[in-house]
Amino acid sequence: MRNLKKVLSLAMALAMIIGIMTIAAGAVSFNDYTDKDSVTHKDAVAMLSELGVIKGTDTGAFNPTGAVTRAAMAKMVCVALNKGVDNGAAFVGAKASFSDTDGHWAEGYIEYCASLGIIAGDGTGKFNPDATVTGAQATKMLLTALGYDATKAGLVGPDWQLKATVLGSTLGFYEDIDTLPTATFNRDDAAQLVYNALFANTVGYSVVTGALVVNDSTFAEERFGLITVKGILLENEYASLQDTATADAGYSVVALNDYASTVTGTNRNKLIKVSTSKDLLGQEISLFIKGSWNDAYNTLTVTKVYGTAVATSKNVVKTTTSALAAGSSAWTSFVGTGYTLTGNVLYENYNGTGATAPTSNTIGTKLTLIDNNNDKTYDFAIAETYSFDKVSAVTYSSTTGLTTIATTGGLSFYTSAIVGDSTLAKGDYINVAHIDNLYYVEAPTSVTGTLSSYVTDTTLTVGGVAYKISKAPVATITGVTKAIDYDVNSNLGASGVFYFDPFGNVVATTAVEVAKNYAVVKASANGSTLDLDRVQLVMTDGTVATYYVNANSTLQYENNLNNKVVVYALQSDGTVKLTDPAEAYALDDNTSIAAKQAGYGYALFDGDYYTNLGEKTAYANSTTVYIFYGSSTIGVITGVNNAGAFEIDTDGTAPDVYGSAVVPTTTGTPVIKYVFVGSASSSAVSSAKYAYVTSATPVVTVESSVYYYTYKAAVGGATVDLKTTQPDTGTGAIAVGTYTYTTNASGVSTLTPVSSSIATGATVTYVDPAFVVAGGNTYYFTSTSVVYDVTTAGAGSASTLAADQVVTIVYSTNSTTGYKEIVAAYITTQA
Secondary structure, X not given: OHHHHHHHHHHHHHHHHOOOOEOOOOOOOHHHOOOHHHOOOHHHHHHHHHOOOXXXXXXXXXXXXXXXXXXXXXXXXXXHHOOOOOOHHHHOOOOOOOOOOOOOOOHHHHHHHHHOOOOOOOOOOOOOOOOEOEHHHHHHHHHHXXXXXXXXXXXXXXXXXXXXXXXXXXXXXXXXXXXXXXXXXXXXXXXXXXXHHEOOEEEEEOOOOOOEEEEEEEHHHHHHOOEXXXXXXXXXXXOEOOXXXXXXXXXXXEEEOOOOOOOOHHHHEEEEOOOOOHHHOOOEEEEEEEEEEEOOOOEEEEEEEEEEEEEOOOOEEEEEOOOEOOOXXXXXXXXXXXXXXXXXXXXXXXXXXXEOOOOOEOOOEEEEEEEOOOOOEOOEEEXXXXXXXXXXXXXXXXXXXXXXXXXXXXXXXXXXXXXXXXXXXXXXXXXEEEEOOEXXXXXXXXXXXXXXXXXXXXXXXXXXXXXXXXXXXXXXXXXXXXHHHHHHHOOOOOEEEEEEOOOOOEEEEEOOOOOOOEEEEEEEOOXXXXXXXXXXXXXXXXXXXXXXXXXXXXXXXXXXXXXXEEEXXXXXXXXXXXXXXXXXXXXXXXXXXXXXXXXOOEEEEOOEEEEOOOOOEEEOOOOOEEEEEOOOXXXXXXXXXXXXXXXXXXXXXXXXXXXXXXXXXXXXXXXXXXXXXXXXXXXXXXXXXXXXXXXXXXXXXXXXXXXXXXXXEEEOOEEEEEEEOOOOOOOOOOOOEEEEEEEOOOOOEEEEEOOOOEEEEEEEEEEOOOEEEEOOEEEXXXXXXXXXXXXXXXXXXXXXXXXXXXXXXXXXXXXXOXXXXXXXXXXXXXX
C-alpha cells in the first residue's frame, strides 16, 4: 500500500514541491524525457508522470536539478486536488490575497491554495511566488493537502518548520532523500518527496471532539481512484517459487490476499503485467492498479499498474551467507526467538519445489528466511548457491540463430537463458547458478598472491588477508583445485590465483606449487674449458650465467653435468647449489613417429612421441616453454605450436641435439612445463611445419641494426607471432597465405610459401564428420587435422566447416588409399 499512497499524495505534494515542473495535460512516459538517465529518483518521477501529475519542460527534458518555485508548487497542488483538472483561472478573485500575485501567471492556483489554508504569505502581505522552496515548506503544503489543519498540527508560528519536518519524517516523507529539509529542493528531490507522501493516509477531524481522525484511504486512493492489491509474489521473469519456469518478461504471479476464503491454493494466483525483482519473491507485496473486483466471481481485472511493487511491513526477512552449524547459538540467533522454521519450505535456487526446512547453512550459500504475514512462522527458506565452472565451448547455430554455452561441469544452455554476463568465451571461468529455466552467470573476482596459512575448512590467507573458504560446488577442471580441498594439495609459500564465489569467499584456486628455478647446464668442468669448480647455466628466460658451485651442493662440477637439467638456488655468497629434479627427464633419440604409441614412457610434441619419461605420459601445450641453446645463440619460445617439431639425436655424429623435459608432479594428465633443446652447432633449429599468415602488416623492430618483421599467423589451432627477417615488401615479400616455417634457437623463423599439396580459395560444397568436399575435391579428416577460422581468429573442428565457406586446405596424399588427408584447413571467408 505504500506505493499507492505515494502516488496519491505525490500528485499534490509534487505540485507544490517541484516548482518548475509543469502539470501535464495528459500523462507522459518517463522514457520520453531526454535527460531520464540523469534522474536519481526514477520510480517517483515515472509514477507521477504516469498519473499525469507532472511532465517535463518545453524542451522535452525533466530537468532534475532545476529549483522548485512557490508558484509552481501552488499550481501542482491545485491541479492535484482537482483530480487533474487545470482550472486555475476560475479562482482568480476580484482582489488578490497577496500584494505580489495580482496578474501573476499562477494567481488562480495561489488563490485556491490560500483559500484552503495550504499556503500563507511571508507576514508582510507578500507570497513571493518566484522564490524557491525548501523541503520543510514543501512538506507543510503536503501535510495541509492531506487534511492536516495548520493551526492544530502546529504548522504555524515560529516553530512551524520543526513541527512540519518532524511530522513529515514520521509519515515517511523523507525516505531516500539525502537533502536536508531546510535546504532548497530540486525537482528530483521534490518528486521523491511527493511520491513518498502519496503513501500517507488522508486525515480529518471529528466534528464532535475536534480530534484528529486518520482515514483508511491514502491520497492516491481518494484522488486517483487506484486500487491497492496485496499478495505473495510467487513468480516473475527472474525465478519461480511455484514451478520450474519463469514468467514472461514484465509479468509477475501474485497469490492475492483479497479473494474470498473459499478461493484457495493456486486459484488465488493472478498473472499481472508488472516487473518485480527476484529479491521480492516469497514476500507480501503491494501494488497500485486501475481495475475492478468482481465480488460475485472473485476475479480481479487489472487495467494498468502504477509505479513499482513494494514489500509490505508484514514481511520479516533474514539473510545470511555465514556458516551456521545445526543446533549452534549462531543458528538459533539467526532464526530468531519465537520463530518456527519447519515443513517443506526450502527452495534451493528457487526451482519451484519445497524441501525440508534447513537446520544450518554453509559458506558459499546465501540463505534467506521469509515470514510474509508476521506470524513468526517462516513461509519460505530460499538457498542460492553458485557453482564454479569453466566455459568449454561456445557454439553458434546459423539454423536456429542461437548460441550454446557448454561448460566443463556438464552444463549446456543458450546465451538467451543467461541472466548476467552473456559475453562468454571458451576458457572463461564463471560462477553459475541454474535457477528454473535461467542461468545466472557472473565472472568471478580473484586475487593473485602467496598462500601463507590455511585453516582446514575455514580460512586461507593470501597476501596477508584471510578469506573464508567456500563450500560451493566446483567443476572438475584441469589445473583448478577446490578451496575446500586445498589443504590436501597445499604447499604453503606457493603462489597462484584464488577465485571468489559471488559472496566473497574463496571457492577455487589454480593448482600452485612453490616455484623452482630450473636451468640446463650448458657447460661444466668435465667437458668444457671452465674452471673445475664452475658451471654455466641457461635459465628458463634465456639468461646465461656462470657460477661457482657451492661446496654443499648436491650436484658438483665433477659429475659431468653438460646438458643436464638442474634446480638451482643462488646463495648469499654468490655461489649456486644444484639439485637433481626428479621431474626432469632426458629425451632419448627418436625420429618422427607417425603412429601413436600406447602406454607409459612418452612425451608428445607436435604429434610425435619421445621416450624415457618413466611411468608417465606427458603432453606439451600452449604453456610449455622451449629453451633452445646452441654454441652461441639462445632462444625462448612459448607454446608447442610456436616451437616447431624437432628431433633428438645423440648418436655422436655432429651436430648432436640433446633434449630434456620438465614435467611437474600433478594429478591428471601431466603437462610439460619446460623443454630444453641444445646443440653443439651454432643454433638448434626446428623442422618445418605449417603456418597461415593472417595479416601481412608486420610489427617492425630493430635489434642490433637488424630489422625484424613479426607477423600474426595461425599455427595448429592457435594464433601466434612469427618473428622473421622477411619484409612485407619487395622480392619474396610475405603476404597473407600458407607457408612452411622453421625456427632457430633465437626464436627467428624462416617462412617458405607452400606451392604443392594445397588447395587455395576452394568453396565448400559439402561437410561430413569424416570428410569435406571443396573445390570439387574430397579431403579426409585425420586425428591430427587442424581447422582454423581466420575470420574469427580461433581454433575450429570439422563441425566448424560449413557449405559456401571459402577455405585453403593443405593436404597429404595417403600412399595406401590415395585419399587426400587434411593437414590443415583454414577458413578464409564465411558463408
